[in-house]
Amino acid sequence: MAFTQRHLLGLEGVPAAEITSILDTAASFKEISERDIKKVPALRGKTVINLFYESSTRTRTSFEIAAKRLSADTVNISASTSSASKGETLADTARNLEAMRPDAIVVRHPASGACHLLARHVSCPILNAGDGCHEHPTQALLDLLTIREHLGRLEGLTVAIVGDILHSRVARSNLHALRALGSTVRLVGPPTLVPRDLAAFGAELHTELAAGVRDADVVMMLRIQRERQGANFFPTLDEYSQYFCLTEEAVRLAVADGPYSVIMDQVTNGVAVRMALLYLLVARSKGEESGETAAEMIGDAEPVRRRTGGRA
Amino acid sequence: MSQRVVIAGGTVVDPVAGKAAPGDVLIENDQLVGVFSPGAGGAESDTVMDASGLLVLPGLVDMHVHLREPGYEYKETIATGVAAALAGGFTSLACMANTDPVNDSAAVTQFILERARVAGGARVYPIGALSAGMKGERLAEIGEMYRAGIVAVSDDGRPVMDAGLMRRALEYTSMFGLPVIVHEEDGHLAAGGVMNEGVTALRLGLHGIPAAAEEVMMARDIALTDLTGGRLHVAHVSTAGSVALLRDAKARGLAVTAEVTPHHLFLTEEAVAGYGTNAKMAPPLRNARDVEALRAALADGTIDALATDHAPHHHDEKEVEFENAANGVVGLETALPLALRLVADGVLDLPALVARMTVGPARILGLPAGTLSPGAPADLTLVDPERRWRVEARTFRSKGRNTPFEGWEMTGRAVAVLVGGRLVYDDRPGTAAALRSAAS
Secondary structure (H helix, E strand, C coil), X not given: CCCCCCCECCCCCCCHHHHHHHHHHHHHHHHHHHCCCCCXXXXXXXXXXXXXXXXXCHHHHHHHHHHHHCCCEEEEEECCCCHHHHCCCHHHHHHHHHXXXXXXXXXXXXXXXXXXXXXXXXCCCEEEEEECCCECHHHHHHHHHHHHHHHCCCCCCEEEEECCCCCCHHHHHHHXXXXXXXXXXXXXXXXXXXXXXXXXXXXXXXXXXXXXXXCCCEEEECCCCHHHCCCCCCCCHHHHHHHHCCCHHHHHHHCCCCCCCCHHHHHHHHHHHHHHHHHHHHHHHHHHHHCCCHHHHCCCHHHHHHHCCCCC | CCCEEEEEEEEEEECCCCEEEEEXXXXXXXXXXXXXXXXXXXXXXXXXXXCCCCEEEECEEEEEECCCCCCCCCCCCHHHHHHHHHHCCXXXXXXXXXXXXXXXXXXXXXXXXXXXXHHCCCEEEECECCXXXXXXXXXXXXXXXXXXXXXXXXXXXXXXXXXXXHHHHHHHHCCCCCCEEECCCCXXXXXXXXXXXXXXXXXXXXXXXXXXXXXXXXXXXXXXXXXXXXXXXXXXXXXXXXXXHHHHHHHCCCCEEEEECHHHHHCCHHHHCCXXXXXXXXXXXXXXXXXXXXXXXXXXXXXXXXXXXXXXXXXXXXXXXXXXXXXXXXXXXXXXXXXXXXXXXXXXXXXXXHHHCCXXXXXXHCCCCCCCCXXXXXXXXXXXXXXXXXXXXXXXXXXXXXXXXXXXXXXXXXXXXXXXXXXXXXXXXXXXXXXXXXXX
């Protein structure tokens, strides 16, 4: 199925087939990062702006590398150096950036919906790199790619997400995408952080860690942000950890064939997923016009692999 | 030299009698003479104003508007607010105290009244602040403002968290017979919230305000009304739970009244999807269940008044991230057609609806408005119930363009408005110029 999204504002409402096409494209791009010359000309002459209103090392670097491996020019704008501190509104910034004719803008912002606001003011695709407590779609997509690589599928899995669901944009994006692809999602945590209304999204809610992770195929642990302390979502971090930190016992309940962490796989997959999205959102329209296929757009993949002995 | 005008051929809606029937309304100078059967009211010498095909209502009363002057003239002035009111069919307005400076003194009250006199057109009734500076700490000089002309007190926009202060306000104002208008929202429960708490807020990652934030405050203030014998008026009721509390308070015979806004009768929290900031207001839009309860309460009189909470803001205050956007929407120019839609939907009949927009609020505030009684001020609103039009904010008389109803197809609107017998708004095709001279 063709990828039809104009922006990536979130994963809510994105059809399963389109999510799968992002993951397939990302999987096909992984080998580019294994080459000696880690660059294809797909986005040559394109400008990608990374507009970050929150500090981020991993996500921003991942987006920047992804854009560069596709030969795009990248510009990084962070809130501390931008006009935000001088009182320029996000809409003003959007109009200014629009005048510079970017081909995509990657946005991280502390306010939910900031990407929607930007999308109303610019003509290029907006890629949400995390907006407030709303969504963080690229993080969820790299989670999905990692799960699919390890377990071979997404349909029919049981995924437990543990922790501060209320404030987590990663949890929201994962919930929407996993549900769309046919996984069962369990949300685990104290009722203050796992509100009852979340059941409306088709998730199972658990307040007991052991029950929440029992026989789960995947367990995602969300960190508790420091600013949640003292806001009465839980009494103390110490007490929270007694109830919701993953013990060996809990891990044994969850994973039959031995626990393993996949954090490093996720970092690698993050670059591939972001390359795929930039490609699908930016290069695809040009490719369709000229009749080029994805394989042609990513250039001399086969010759390079032959020259380097096909490490991928 | 008296001048008599007959408004003839229309359907006269009398909200006090609860009737809508063909009739003629006779005006002498600035007063109503009375309502007569068709053809019976006029004399040879009278000027005739043809109201064929129109509804003739007592001038509409909006007991809750923000006119922004003094201090926020970039959002609205008394003159632009009045112009918007007339275009919406309103002849009497009560304006809230959250100006800059706050209307917490006789001097500011007098300034507002003077600006309204200069603006002309609709009648403007200031509401005084409950607390000095609307800080929620100590009573404002309510007696001085009463002498200057306030019709109620309210810290609208800043709920009074101090129950002791609220108790004293209810007690003290009873000396003047002034109602205390309350914006019910518990600041601790609502802290950080920007929309209704529930599924949509979770989906959008926005912090929610639970219905209980309104209901706990209302329960408190009903108990304080019982304690003090004061008069409580609850502004912009938004939840089904609040309706139940109101119903109970009224059954117990307490002096509790309430209003609801058109947006709370027509929109739910789902209007926030897409982060449209014109769906951001306080109290927030709730759920379909709440809308149903509010409609039923308006119909059965548990809610006494329809009021707009007209809250104009500058474009720049709305074109920002949802959580940073100003609260509130304009309402003066869309309230009447939305209200007529309630009649079309069978929620309540036309006389009952008109009562909620005239005599209902007028009685709460003690205004000489909202009836067709002989001797009443000749404030009348003529409505074309068939006029079809589309809401386009750029055509508003208000400076505020922040409407959640942009693009809605409406049926019915005010086409002529008289205040004190003077034709102050006329949008009837073809006849405008002739009648303007006839009635002035």
